[in-house]
Amino acid sequence: KDRLITCPSVHQERARGGRSRVDCMLSGRCGQLPLLQQPLPPPRYASSVASTRTACGRARNRAQCVTRAAGGGAYLLDYGAGNVRSVRNACKRLGYHLHEVKSPEDLMRADKLVFPGVGACGQCMEALKDQGYLEPLREYLLAGKPYLGICLGLQLLFEGSDENGGLEGLGIIPGRVSKFEAAHGRPVPQIGWNTLDTRRPSQLLDGVGDRRVYFVNSFRAAATPENKEWTLATTHYGGDFISVVQKGEVYATQFHPEKSGQVGLDILDNFLGGVSQIASHGASQDAVDATPQSSPAARGERLAKRVVVALDVRSNDAGDLVVTKGDQYDVREGGTGSGGDVRNLGKPVSLAERYFKEGADEISFLNITGFRDFPLSDLPMLEVMKRASENIFVPLTVGGGIRSFTDENGVAYTALQVASEYFRSGADKVAIGGDAVDAVEELQAAGGTPSGTTSIETISWHYGAQAVVVSIDPKRVYAADPDACPHPCVRTATRGPNGEEWCWWQCTVQGGRVPREIDAVTVAKGVEVLGAGEIMLNCIDRDGTNSGFDLELINAVADAVSIPVIASSGAGCPQHFSEVLLGTNASAALAAGMFHREEVAISEVKAHMHDSGVPTRLR
Numbered sequence: 369k370d371r372l373i374t375c376p377s378v379h380q381e382r383a384r385g386g387r388s389r390v391d392c393m394l395s396g397r398c399g400q401l402p403l404l405q406q407p408l409p410p411p412r413y414a415s416s417v418a419s420t421r422t423a424c425g426r427a428r429n430r431a432q433c434v435t436r437a438a439g440g441g442a443y444l445l446d447y448g449a450g451n452v453r454s455v456r457n458a459c460k461r462l463g464y465h466l467h468e469v470k471s472p473e474d475l476m477r478a479d480k481l482v483f484p485g486v487g488a489c490g491q492c493m494e495a496l497k498d499q500g501y502l503e504p505l506r507e508y509l510l511a512g513k514p515y516l517g518i519c520l521g522l523q524l525l526f527e528g529s530d531e532n533g534g535l536e537g538l539g540i541i542p543g544r545v546s547k548f549e550a551a552h553g554r555p556v557p558q559i560g561w562n563t564l565d566t567r568r569p570s571q572l573l574d575g576v577g578d579r580r581v582y583f584v585n586s587f588r589a590a591a592t593p594e595n596k597e598w599t600l601a602t603t604h605y606g607g608d609f610i611s612v613v614q615k616g617e618v619y620a621t622q623f624h625p626e627k628s629g630q631v632g633l634d635i636l637d638n639f640l641g642g643v644s645q646i647a648s649h650g651a652s653q654d655a656v657d658a659t660p661q662s663s664p665a666a667r668g669e670r671l672a673k674r675v676v677v678a679l680d681v682r683s684n685d686a687g688d689l690v691v692t693k694g695d696q697y698d699v700r701e702g703g704t705g706s707g708g709d710v711r712n713l714g715k716p717v718s719l720a721e722r723y724f725k726e727g728a729d730e731i732s733f734l735n736i737t738g739f740r741d742f743p744l745s746d747l748p749m750l751e752v753m754k755r756a757s758e759n760i761f762v763p764l765t766v767g768g769g770i771r772s773f774t775d776e777n778g779v780a781y782t783a784l785q786v787a788s789e790y791f792r793s794g795a796d797k798v799a800i801g802g803d804a805v806d807a808v809e810e811l812q813a814a815g816g817t818p819s820g821t822t823s824i825e826t827i828s829w830h831y832g833a834q835a836v837v838v839s840i841d842p843k844r845v846y847a848a849d850p851d852a853c854p855h856p857c858v859r860t861a862t863r864g865p866n867g868e869e870w871c872w873w874q875c876t877v878q879g880g881r882v883p884r885e886i887d888a889v890t891v892a893k894g895v896e897v898l899g900a901g902e903i904m905l906n907c908i909d910r911d912g913t914n915s916g917f918d919l920e921l922i923n924a925v926a927d928a929v930s931i932p933v934i935a936s937s938g939a940g941c942p943q944h945f946s947e948v949l950l951g952t953n954a955s956a957a958l959a960a961g962m963f964h965r966e967e968v969a970i971s972e973v974k975a976h977m978h979d980s981g982v983p984t985r986l987r
Contacts, residue, residue: 441467441478441479441480442465442467442479442480442482442640443468443469443475443477443478443480443481443482444456444467444469444482444483444484445469445475445481445483445484445505446468446469446484447485447492447496447501448495449484449485449487449520449831450486450791450796450831451486451764451791451794451796452484453754453757453792453794454626454627454757454761454794455482455484455518455626457757457758457759457761457794458626458632458761459636460758461633461758461759462633462641464640466482469481469501471500472500475501475504475505475507476504476507476508478508478513480513480514480515480640481513481516482516482518482639482640483515483516483517483518483521484517484519484521484626485518485520485521485523485524486519486520486831486832487520487831487832488532488828488829488830488831488832489520489523489524489531489532489545489587490531490533490535491532491829491830492520492524493524493535493536505538506540509540509618510540512615512616512617513617514617514618515619515620516619516636516639518620518621518624518626519585519622519623521620522610522621523545523622524537524538525537525538525540525613525620526538526539526541526542526543526544526545527539527541527542527543527544528544528545529544529546530544530545530546530547531545531586540618541595541598541613542592542594542595543590544589545587545588545589546587546588546589546590547586547587548585548586548587548605550930551606552927552953553953554605554606555929555930555931555932555933555953556586556930556931557584557585557586557833557834557901557931557932558583558584558585558586558605558671559583559584559674559901559902559932559955560582560583560584560671560672560674560729560932560955561580561581561582561583561628561671561672562581562583562603562605562611562670562671563578563579563580563581563603563604563670564576564581564601564602564603564612564623565601565602565603565604565608566600566601567599567600567601567602570600570612570614571638572600572612572614572619572635572638572639573601573612573635573638574638575631575634576635579631579987580628580672581621581623581624581628581631581632581635582623582624582627582628582629582762582763583603583605583611583622583623583671584624584763584834585622585834586833586901588605588609588610588622589609591608591609591610595610595613597615598610598613598614598615599612599613600612600614600619603623604670605670605671610622619639621635626761627761627762627796628761629724630761632761671955671983672983672985673949673954673955673956673983674730674957674985675728675730675945675956675957675959675970675973675977676729676730676731676732676934676956676957676958676959677720677723677730677732677959677960677970678731678734678960679691679716679719679720679731679732679733679734679960680692680960681716681733681734681752681768689748689752690716691715691964716752717752717755717756719964720733720756720760720764721756721759721760723963723970724759724760724762726969726970726971727970727971727985727986727987728762728970729762729763729956730763730764730765730956731760731762731763731764732764732765732766732767732799732904732958733749733752733753733765733766733767734767734768735749735766735767735769749766749768750790750793751793753766753793753794753795754793756794757793757795758794763797764794764797765795765796765797765798765837766798766799767799767800767801767837767839767904768799768801769786770786770790770798770800770801770823771786771800771802771803771823772823782823783803783822783823783826783827784830787823787827787831791831797834797836797837798836798837799837799838799839799904800823800824800827800837800838800839801838801839801840801877802877802878803822803823803824804823804824804838804839804840804891804900805877805886805891807822807823807824807825807895807898808886808890808891808895808898809884809886810822811897811898812886812894818897818898818899824838824895824898824899824900825898825899828898828899828900829899832901833899833900834901835901836899836900836902837900837901837902837904837934838892838895838900838902838903839903839904839906840875840888840891840892840903840904840906840925841875841876841877841906841908842873842876842888842905842906842908842921843873843874843876843880843908843909844872844874844909844918844921845871845872845873845874846860846864846866846868846870846871847868847870847872848870849870850870853870855872855874855887855889855890856872856887856890856924857870857871858870858871858920858923858924860920862920873887873888873889873907873921873924874886874887875887875888876908880908888905888921888924888925889924889925889928892925892928892929892933893928893929896929896931900931901931901932902931902933902934903925903929903931903932903933903934904934904936904958905922905925905926905934906936906937907921907936907937907938908937909937910937910938911937912961913938913940914938914939914941914962915940916940916947916948917935917936917939917944917948917957918937918938919947919951919952922935922948922952922954923952926953933954933955933956934954934955934956934957934958935948935949935952935954935956936957936959939957939958939959939962940967940968941962941968942973942975942976942977943976944957945957945973945976945977945982946980949982950980950982959973974986
C-alpha cells in the first residue's frame with residue numbers, strides 16, 4: 369500500500385500513481401503538496417522539558433495516523449452538525465486522514481476520536497441518541513481513549529447544560545454548563561479571538577503562549593474545586609471559564625482550533641501527531657492545584673476586536689463570478705443606467721485566501737445577486753464556499769438567498785435546508801437580510817410572540833444563535849420633531865437639509881432599493897428576540913464614501929441589544945477602525961473596497977488599532 373521514505377531532513381510518503389506528499393519537519397524546505405497551496409511553516413515548540421519530542425518522531429506519528437488500516441486510526445464523529453468540513457480540511461492541510469464514524473461500532477474501533485460539536489446542545493444530544501452514538505461515546509470516554517472534543521464536544525462532557533431549557537450531559541466532568549451574563553459592552557455570544565490561561569503544562573498547547581484562538585459560544589462551564597483536575601486552561605470573559613480540559617488522553621477545547629489560524633493548526637497537529645507523548649506529561653497534584661500566575665485582566669487577556677473583510681460576489685455581464693464593490697450599493701462603473709460593466713475587483717476564492725494570509729479575523733461572502741429565486745441552484749456560490757474552506761482557517765460567513773422558497777418544479781425548501789447546504793459547503797455562519805425585516809414585522813403583528821417558524825428561529829434552534837447573522841441595510845431619515853416621529857430618534861451632529869437636529873434610520877430590503885416602514889433599532893431588537901446571534905450593521909449613506917463609519921447609527925443599535933454588532937460601511941483608512949471600536953460598543957468592524965483596491969493593508973489597520981489601545985489579534 370503506502371510506503372514511507374525517510375531521510376535526515378524530510379519524510380516523504382509516496383502513494384500509488386507516483387503522487388507524493390512532502391512535509392519537511394526539520395528544515396522547512398517543502399515540496400508542493402496536492403492538498404496544500406503553500407508549504408506549512410515548521411511547527412512551533414516550547415522550550416520546556418515537556419517539549420522534547422523530535423520533529424522526526426512527530427513525522428512518524430503523522431505517517432502512522434495517515435497510513436493506518438481502516439480498522440483503526442483516527443476517526444471523526446459527524447452527527448450532522450454545522451461546518452464539520454473545516455475540521456476535515458484542517459486535518460488534510462496537516463497531512464492527516466480521518467476516517468468517518470459510520471456506525472456505533474466505529475467508536476470503539478477508533479484509536480483516536482475527534483468530535484467537533486457545532487450548533488445547539490439539545491439538537492446535538494438528540495442526534496447522538498437517534499443515531500445510537502450516545503452510550504458508545506460515553507463508553508469510549510470512560511475507557512480513557514484519545515479524544516479531542518471541540519466546542520459542544522467539550523460542553524457535553526459535563527453533567528448538564530442550561531441550553532434549550534436544560535438537559536443532561538454525558539456526566540464525565542463534574543459541573544453544569546450555563547449561559548454567559550450579558551453586560552454593557554460585553555455581548556453574548558462571545559464571538560472572536562481570546563487568550564488561554566494555562567493551569568499546567570501540556571503538549572497539546574505547545575507553542576500557543578499568548579496567541580489568541582477563536583471562540584464562538586453563548587454557554588460556558590465554570591472552573592470549580594470539583595472539576596479542577598480536568599481544567600487545563602481558562603479564559604476570561606466577564607469572569608474565568610473553562611476553555612480546555614484534559615484528563616489522561618481525553619482533551620476538549622471550548623474554542624475552535626480549525627478556525628484559529630496557524631495556532632489552531634498547531635493544536636490539531638499536537639493531538640493527531642502524538643497523543644501518547646502528550647499524555648505522558650501527566651500533571652502532578654501541584655500542577656492540578658495551580659492557579660494562573662497572573663489574572664487575565666492584568667495580562668491584558670481579553671476578547672480582541674475583529675477586523676472583518678467582506679466580499680460582495682455576483683456574476684458580471686459575461687457570466688463570471690467576481691468580487692465587486694458599490695458606491696451606495698451601485699456596483700456598475702459609471703452608475704446605474706450608464707451601460708458600464710460590473711466592477712471586477714478579483715476572484716472570490718483567491719482574494720479570500722489573500723486576506724486570510726494577511727491576518728483577517730473573519731471573511732464574509734455576500735452573494736448580492738445569485739439565483740435569488742432558487743438559491744439551492746446556486747452551484748457556483750456553493751463551490752466558492754467549498755474551495756475557500758480548503759485553505760482558509762478563520763470563520764466564513766455567507767449571505768444572500770438564505771430563506772424558504774419553492775423551486776420551478778414546485779418543490780418547497782425551508783430556510784433551514786438552504787442554510788444547511790451552505791454549512792456543509794464550508795460556511796460557519798449565514799447572513800439573513802430582507803427575510804429578517806419580514807420576520808420582525810410579523811413579530812410586531814403578533815404582539816411580540818415569536819412564531820417559531822421564521823428562518824432566524826429555525827436555523828438558530830438547529831445550529832445555535834452564533835450561526836445566525838442578520839444584515840441590516842438602513843438609510844438615514846431626518847426628523848424635525850422627535851416627539852412627532854413614530855420611530856426612536858437620536859440627536860445628530862450632522863444636521864439635515866432643513867436644519868433638522870434629529871434622525872432615525874429606515875430599513876431597506878432588496879439591496880437598498882425598497883424602503884420599509886420600520887427602523888434599524890427596532891429590527892435589531894426584534895431579531896435578538898427571535899434568536900439571532902450577531903448583527904452586521906450596514907449604512908447606505910456611508911457605503912463607498914471612505915468617510916468613516918456612522919458612529920451615531922452604530923451606537924444607537926449596539927446600545928439597544930446585547931448581541932455583537934459588526935460595524936460596516938464607510939471605512940477608508942486605519943483610523944476609522946480605531947474610531948469605531950473605541951467610540952462605540954461594536955465588536956467588529958468590516959471593510960471591503962479599501963482592501964480590494966489595496967489602498968490599505970490589514971496589517972496597517974491592526975497596527976493602528978493596537979497602538980490606539982484596541983484589543984487586537986496581531987498573529
